[in-house]
Amino acid sequence: MPSPPAGYLLLDVRLADGRSADLRLADGRIADISPAGGPDRPDDARLRVVAAAGRLALPAFVDIHAHLDKAYTRDDLGDHDGTLPAAIQAMGERKKRFTPEDVAERAGRLILSGVAEGVTHVRTHVDVDSITGLRGLEGVRRAAEAHRQVCRVSIVAFPQLGIRSEPGALDRMQAAVEAGAGVVGGMPHWEAGREDQLAHVAALFDLAERHDLDVDMHVDESDDASVRTLEMVAEATIARGWQGRVTAGHVCSLAAADDEYAARVIDRCAEAGLTIVSNPATNLVIQGRGDRGLVRRGLTRIAEFRAAGVNVCLGQDNVCDGFYPFGRGSMLEVAFLGAHAAHLTGGDDLGYLLETVTSAPARAWRDAGYGLRAGCAADLNLFQAPSWVEALRLQRPPELVFFEGRLVASTAVSTSIGRVETGVTGRLA
Ligand SMILES: [Zn+2]
Incomplete structure (x- = not known):
């Protein structure tokens, strides 16, 4: 089994206030939040890179x-x-x-x-x-x-x-x-x-x-x-x-x-x-x-x-x-x-x-270490939605969930519309 990453670099997330940012998660915390567009390879090779491509990051x-x-x-x-x-x-x-x-x-x-x-x-x-x-x-x-x-x-x-x-x-x-x-x-x-x-x-x-x-x-x-x-x-x-x-x-x-x-x-x-x-x-x-x-x-x-x-x-x-x-x-x-x-x-x-x-x-x-800020615990969600209001409207679970800097849940939703033939791509779970 591969060893777990030392942390994560989330590139180009959208914050709730609309800003785009890169987030580095290390030692269970949000180590830093910087404007999006930084280097896409971390100094520390043990960090796993997630290309968030504009996904919404919210505190858990x-x-x-x-x-x-x-x-x-x-x-x-x-x-x-x-x-x-x-x-x-x-x-x-x-x-x-x-x-x-x-x-x-x-x-x-x-x-x-x-x-x-x-x-x-x-x-x-x-x-x-x-x-x-x-x-x-x-x-x-x-x-x-x-x-x-x-x-x-x-x-x-x-x-x-x-x-x-x-x-x-x-x-x-x-x-x-x-x-x-x-x-x-x-x-x-x-x-x-x-x-x-x-x-x-x-x-x-x-x-x-x-x-x-x-x-x-x-x-x-x-x-x-x-x-x-x-x-x-x-x-x-x-x-x-x-x-x-x-x-x-x-x-x-x-x-x-x-x-x-x-x-x-x-x-x-x-x-x-x-x-x-x-x-x-x-x-x-x-x-x-x-x-x-x-x-x-x-x-x-x-x-x-x-x-x-x-x-x-x-x-x-x-x-x-x-x-x-x-x-x-x-x-x-x-x-x-x-x-x-x-x-x-x-x-x-x-x-x-x-x-x-x-x-x-x-x-x-009374959790003082909570929040989507540098220094806070790395408990956060990434949504496939451009904003909080859209996440609320679409009601899809977060794509990725982080707790104490670890990836603890992921959900993929895939929908095909058009020529969907039973037994080919159709599968309802
Ligand atoms: Zn009750």
């Missing part, structure tokens, strides 16, 4: 909100009405049969599916509750370890069934942190009333403080405007000095709240340095189910958060499970859905959309 995608433990369970579940409680109930039955091996196999499959789509960073929530105990966590941990050469996985311990409403929940969360979960999850709106919701938030921030961990909670995934735990999370973040370390996913009910209340809470979120993650795929199918006539889209107030300077990301959330029947871990697809659902189609909206699946989630991850 970051999926900041996934559920690897639940992936690919769709066909094992009983039929249900598609609402969040019904999906949780249906998944609960399947979760009884979770084993570390079963979870590791499915989680690994989704990690690889995402890598082929140019996603090299995945933050996944993993259920930690009285049904699964730590079996899901162990499975995802094994999958992350098995695929660490192609993808970085961050694990959030997720008490989906609540803290106050589940005996032993806090002990399990503590055990999950000791077993390797690096982020503290939560779902305060699942608790019965305001007091329990506040206690839920407080107990999980205590845990985060004790272990010096970031927090990433599922927040207000409801159409009901009276569901208001986002403000609890923002207040706790400020009170604990956890600014810049807390993420709130979904935040759907804020869209149903009145404008004045929403504006007040959004200001507090900005002060708390919160990250907001909207998950357009899942929320387009879960939310608004009770509406007739004008059916709500289920997304949070992305435009208002953006205007207030809050860090906003898009996440995949679910793939082929009880919550969402589609998905393949493609942030290109998630961004495409987000563009439609959040009206992000103007010129600067489209650039903003790229941030929501790259630099914004990297900021939430």
Whole structure:
């Protein structure tokens, strides 16, 4: 077997801002970016040359909100009405049969599916509750370890069934942190009333403080405007000095709240340095189910958060499970859905959309070495498209995916149109 190259020289790539450049990748990093047109043979013969011929280079995608433990369970579940409680109930039955091996196999499959789509960073929530105990966590941990050469996985311990409403929940969360979960999850709106919701938030921030961990909670995934735990999370973040370390996913009910209340809470979120993650795929199918006539889209107030300077990301959330029947871990697809659902189609909206699946989630991850700049980790994608907008429109996976300076995935798409005769060139795979 030939030895792997010491690095890569990518000649004539197109950057997102339209400039043409040559990129040298060495020692896992982007060693330098120079204007295109430099020598086409590297000084160092151990570098492999890629003639990119104007292909678009983007930083690798970051999926900041996934559920690897639940992936690919769709066909094992009983039929249900598609609402969040019904999906949780249906998944609960399947979760009884979770084993570390079963979870590791499915989680690994989704990690690889995402890598082929140019996603090299995945933050996944993993259920930690009285049904699964730590079996899901162990499975995802094994999958992350098995695929660490192609993808970085961050694990959030997720008490989906609540803290106050589940005996032993806090002990399990503590055990999950000791077993390797690096982020503290939560779902305060699942608790019965305001007091329990506040206690839920407080107990999980205590845990985060004790272990010096970031927090990433599922927040207000409801159409009901009276569901208001986002403000609890923002207040706790400020009170604990956890600014810049807390993420709130979904935040759907804020869209149903009145404008004045929403504006007040959004200001507090900005002060708390919160990250907001909207998950357009899942929320387009879960939310608004009770509406007739004008059916709500289920997304949070992305435009208002953006205007207030809050860090906003898009996440995949679910793939082929009880919550969402589609998905393949493609942030290109998630961004495409987000563009439609959040009206992000103007010129600067489209650039903003790229941030929501790259630099914004990297900021939430607190990955300072991320980006398409000299010195950053060489995690990047090459697309057969001249621009981000065209990559978004065409929805083709990246041709080449680099992770830590290694080529970890390649996809070739070939189409013949015209005199295509079956058995000669036609092959549908
Ligand atoms: Zn989720």
